[in-house]
Amino acid sequence: MKARSSIIHISCFIAFAVAAAGCGTAVPAGRRPGADIDPCAERLHDACGRLLLYFSINGSLPDTLDELARAESQTPPPPGTGGRTGPLVCPISGKPYVYSKDGPRVPGRAGRLVLYDAEPVHSGMRWGVLADVAAEGRPPTLRVILVPVRVFAAEKQKKAG
Numbered sequence: 763m764k765a766r767s768s769i770i771h772i773s774c775f776i777a778f779a780v781a782a783a784g785c786g787t788a789v790p791a792g793r794r795p796g797a798d799i800d801p802c803a804e805r806l807h808d809a810c811g812r813l814l815l816y817f818s819i820n821g822s823l824p825d826t827l828d829e830l831a832r833a834e835s836q837t838p839p840p841p842g843t844g845g846r847t848g849p850l851v852c853p854i855s856g857k858p859y860v861y862s863k864d865g866p867r868v869p870g871r872a873g874r875l876v877l878y879d880a881e882p883v884h885s886g887m888r889w890g891v892l893a894d895v896a897a898e899g900r901p902p903t904l905r906v907i908l909v910p911v912r913v914f915a916a917e918k919q920k921k922a923g
Contacts, residue, residue, distance in 0.1 A: 801853040802879065802889045803906050809850055809859070809877055810891055810904040817901050823876065823893070827861045855883045868892060868913050873902070875909065882911045 816824055816833055824830040827850055850859045857880040865875040871892060878890030887908050894903040 800884065800889065802884060803908075805850075805853060806859075806877065806889050806891050806906045810906065813877070813891070813893075813904060814901055821899060823863050823902065825863065827859075850877070852879050852881075852883065852889075855879065855881050857881060863893075865890075866913055868907070868909060871907070875913075876904075878909060882914075884908065886911060888914070 812830060812834065813823055816830055819837070820833070824833065850861075851857065852859060859877050860880050861877050863874075863876055865878065867874055873892050873894030875890040876893040879888035882888050887910055890907060890909045892905045892907050894905075896902060
C-alpha cells in the first residue's frame, strides 16, 4: 500500500512538472516589466482614477490632458487622497504621456488606448491605458496594460496609407 502511495505521489509530481514546463512567457523572466513594481504603471493607474473622476463629473472623458488639468484645478481633491497625484509624465523617459480619446486599437482587445508612453522604454514596450467605453453615459472600463511596439507600428502604417 505504501509503495502504491509513493508511485501516485511521484506520478503527480511528474505530471505537474511536465505541465509547468509547457507554460511560458514571450519575454524572458526578469525582463518583462510588472505592473506591481513599475512606477510608470503605477502612475497610469493613478491617471485612471483621475480620468474616471472627470467622467463622473462631466459624463465623458476629456478631449485633452489640459482639459483634465483645468477641471482638476477647479474641484477639490477626493477625500482621503491627500491631493492630486503626480504629473502625467513617464517617470522613466521623462516624456509626457500621449493622450487621445480615439487612440490606437490593440489587436485582440476591446477598446482603444487613450493614454500611453511616448516611447517604448519598458523593455522595448510601452505602458498604456486601454479604455473600453460602455453604453452611452456609462463609465468606461480602464485597464493599464503593457503594449508591444507592433501596435504603434500598425497604427502608423494605417495613418500613412
